[in-house]
Amino acid sequence: MTVEKMDPVEVFSAGEKGRGLRVTKEMKAGEVVFAEASFAAVVFDSLSLQVCHSCFRRQANPHRCAQCKFAHYCDRTCQRAAWEEHKQECSAIKKIGKAPNENVRLVARILWRIQKDTGLVSDAQLTTLDLLEDHLSKMSPEDLKELKVDVQHFYNYWPKKSKPVGEDYVSHLFGVINCNGFTLSDQRGLQAVGVGLFPNLCLVNHDCWPNCTVILNPGNQTALDASFHSKRRIELRALGMIPEGEELTVSYVDFLNVSKDRQRLLKQQYYFDCKCEHCTNGIKDDLMTAVKDTDGHKPSADVVKAVTDFSLQALVKIEEARTEGNFHECLEKQDPVFGDTNLHLLRVLSTASEVLSFMQQFTEAAGYAQRMVDGYTKLYHPNNAQLGMATMRAGVTHWHAGLIEAAHGLICRAYGILMITHGAHHPITKDLESMRMQTEMELRLFKQNELVYRNMREAMLSAKPTMLAGEQIKTTS
Numbered sequence: 001m002t003v004e005k006m007d008p009v010e011v012f013s014a015g016e017k018g019r020g021l022r023v024t025k026e027m028k029a030g031e032v033v034f035a036e037a038s039f040a041a042v043v044f045d046s047l048s049l050q051v052c053h054s055c056f057r058r059q060a061n062p063h064r065c066a067q068c069k070f071a072h073y074c075d076r077t078c079q080r081a082a083w084e085e086h087k088q089e090c091s092a093i094k095k096i097g098k099a100p101n102e103n104v105r106l107v108a109r110i111l112w113r114i115q116k117d118t119g120l121v122s123d124a125q126l127t128t129l130d131l132l133e134d135h136l137s138k139m140s141p142e143d144l145k146e147l148k149v150d151v152q153h154f155y156n157y158w159p160k161k162s163k164p165v166g167e168d169y170v171s172h173l174f175g176v177i178n179c180n181g182f183t184l185s186d187q188r189g190l191q192a193v194g195v196g197l198f199p200n201l202c203l204v205n206h207d208c209w210p211n212c213t214v215i216l217n218p219g220n221q222t223a224l225d226a227s228f229h230s231k232r233r234i235e236l237r238a239l240g241m242i243p244e245g246e247e248l249t250v251s252y253v254d255f256l257n258v259s260k261d262r263q264r265l266l267k268q269q270y271y272f273d274c275k276c277e278h279c280t281n282g283i284k285d286d287l288m289t290a291v292k293d294t295d296g297h298k299p300s301a302d303v304v305k306a307v308t309d310f311s312l313q314a315l316v317k318i319e320e321a322r323t324e325g326n327f328h329e330c331l332e333k334q335d336p337v338f339g340d341t342n343l344h345l346l347r348v349l350s351t352a353s354e355v356l357s358f359m360q361q362f363t364e365a366a367g368y369a370q371r372m373v374d375g376y377t378k379l380y381h382p383n384n385a386q387l388g389m390a391t392m393r394a395g396v397t398h399w400h401a402g403l404i405e406a407a408h409g410l411i412c413r414a415y416g417i418l419m420i421t422h423g424a425h426h427p428i429t430k431d432l433e434s435m436r437m438q439t440e441m442e443l444r445l446f447k448q449n450e451l452v453y454r455n456m457r458e459a460m461l462s463a464k465p466t467m468l469a470g471e472q473i474k475t476t477s
Contacts, residue, residue, distance in 0.1 A: 007034035009248065011126050011203060017272075018133070020205045020247050021126070027242040029383065030420040033212060034200060037231040039129070040085075040109035041184060041196030042102050048072065054082035055218045055232055056194050057187040068093040088112045092159050100157045102195060103150050106181070107173045108157060110197060115163050126200050134175025138271040147174050176202075179270050182234060184216050187427045189389065198234050206270070207249035208262055208278040211242050213385050213421050214250055237421060239383040255380060256343060258285045284379055290339025299337045307337045311344040318351050327352040346375045350390075353397060362401035369394035373410070388417030392432060399439060402457060404446050408439040 008027070014020030027033055043051045051058050053071040055078055062072035063079060068090045073079040089109060093099045110129065139147065151170050158165070177195070180202040184194040201214065218232050236248065253265050259279040266274045277283065291298050299307075314330040330348050338345040349372040356365035373387075373394045380387040395410030415432045422429045446453040 007124060007200075009034055009126070009200075012247075014205055014247060016275075017205045019127075019203055021200070021203045022245055022247045023242055024244065026244050027238040029238055029240045030423065031238045032423070033236045033238055033242075033248060034124075035217070035233045035235045036124075036198045036200045037233045038196035039199055040106055040113050041194055041232070042105045042109060043194040044192070045099075045102050047193050048099070051186065051193045052078055053086065054078040055187075056184050056216065057218055058191070058193065065090060067091075068099070070099045085109065088159070088162070092157055095159065096157060100153050101150070103174060103177060104154045104157055106177055106195060106197065107150075107154055107170065110173055110177075111158075111165055111170075112162070124200070127203055129173065129176060129197075129199060132176045132180055132199065132202050134172045135179050135271040136171060136175045139175070143178075147171060147178075150174055182214065184232075187218050188431065189215065189385075189422070189426075189428050196234075201234055201236065204236065204248050204250050206252045206266065206272075206274065207276045208251055208253075208255055208259075208274065209276065209283075209381060210249040210251045211239055211246065212236050212248050212250050213239055213383075215385065215422050215426065217423075217426060235423065237423065239381060239420065254386065255384070256288070256346070256376075256386075258282075258288050258343070287339070287341040287379060288343045290342050292337055292339055303337060307333050308344055311348065315344075315347055315351065318348070318355070327355065340371065341375045341378050346372055349375070353394070357397050357400070360400075362397055363403075366394070366398045366401040366403055366406070369397045370406070383417055383420045385418070385421040388414050388421055391417065392428075392435075395439075396435070399435075402454070404439060404442050404453070408436075408443045411435050411439055 008023055008025045009021045010024055011019055012022050023033060041056070043053050043056065047058075048070060049072060050062070051072070052062060052074045054073055057074060059072070059074055063075050065071040065073070065079065065086070070093050071079075071082075071086055071090065073082065089105065089112075092108065099105060114129070136144070136147075148171075151167060151174065154170055154174075177197055180197065181195045182198055182201060183192045184196050185191060186193045204212070204214075214234050214236055216232065217235050236250070242248070252270055253262050255262070255278075257265065259282045263274045263279055266272060291304055310333055311330060314327070318327050318330070327348055331345075331352070334342075334345045334348065349368045353365045353369040353372060356362070356368065373391050376387050376390055391410050392414035395407050395414055398404075398407035398410060401407075411432065415429070415436050418426070418429050418432055424430075424433075442453065442457075445456070
């Protein structure tokens with residue numbers, strides 16, 4: 001289903017939350033409730049040389065726009081497909097000699113789109129940008145000061161030949177993208193690479209335990225004839241069965257924070273007080289702060305606080321040093337005190353498994369990855385995309401460790417989750433399908449003759465660079 005077709009949704013009054021969207025028919029798990037092309041989108045400043053400015057795929061050697069020397073593309077085919085969106089931006093960047101920040105570029109693209117197509121670009125668009133909340137009145141003085149700087153930079157960038165735009169409306173658009181901009185990921189969903197505005201998606205309200213998830217479908221720009229291209233678009237997918245008339249919700253923040261921290265983040269970024277069931281009742285907060293209970297004895301509050309403070313400091317050092325971070329010392333202090341779903345423990349386990357995988361110490365990494373996934377499984381919604389991605393990474397780590405039975409099981413679990421959250425045609429699901437078939441074949445060989453399997457594996461590892469979740473890792477001889 002695309003935005004050009006009639007989607008099974010309608011706008012309704014959601015009480016204190018303002019407007020919302022609800023379904024007009026029952027939806028099943030994995031179904032696309034609606035898809036929507038971006039009104040406008042830009043690549044992050046920091047990744048402008050590594051990501052295609054058309055489809056948002058990461059590229060090792062992208063093709064650079066010869067005019068502005070800022071925009072980069074997969075190839076000339078992608079560049080031609082993006083020209084309608086880029087041509088005014090190209091001229092503006094060329095004139096001032098450099099590109100402004102991503103927020104200024106996004107607001108300019110939005111305004112060029114409005115002036116070309118008006119604020120309503122299809123019959124399926126359920127709201128105009130004028131009606132979206134900007135929350136300017138709720139911003140802190142510091143945030144307003146930063147916004148005014150962006151407004152000034154916008155006017156320095158906005159070409160004199162373009163239609164003049166009032167400062168109030170420009171400020172409104174900066175406010176809109178601040179609280180409604182959707183982060184776009186690369187083709188494998190592993191890294192945030194840009195930000196875009198999707199008007200219909202802006203109408204979907206937050207819930208910490210939502211019934212939908214949002215993913216970016218990068219589209220297909222490979223055909224030489226641009227008329228066969230499909231646009232990048234977000235897809236709102238049902239995480240489970242949604243009855244007719246139920247409100248559609250997504251989570252604006254990661255669930256792996258205790259209720260008060262999620263509420264603080266939502267208030268800070270989106271200017272509302274979350275009153276969802278999980279926040280109101282503190283659901284799963286006890287698991288996220290769990291401590292060890294050994295024969296009815298729990299560590300004292302002072303011990304828990306000391307280990308918590310140590311964990312926070314250690315994690316910063318581990319993140320900074322990566323390959324040199326001493327997570328073993330941290331885990332030695334955590335394991336006797338924290339329960340297996342404690343967030344501080346899970347964050348160290350996650351980082352430890354990544355660091356050890358990078359160092360090619362896969363067997364130890366696999367043990368930490370398994371503990372991390374076991375904890376996540378008790379906390380996340382069973383069809384949460386983050387859980388699926390973490391399970392996939394754990395499966396790949398076990399695979400590289402030669403633990404083929406566990407690897408295949410984890411990859412199959414991840415595939416089942418991502419089939420719902422991403423769908424069969426998403427690049428990462430296709431990657432997982434290939435992994436699933438490969439590990440299934442290896443598992444059959446392992447069960448038939450373990451010695452032959454081990455020999456084959458050693459031969460393959462010595463001949464090929466190691467791959468982790470689609471990323472090449474240099475091997476040492």
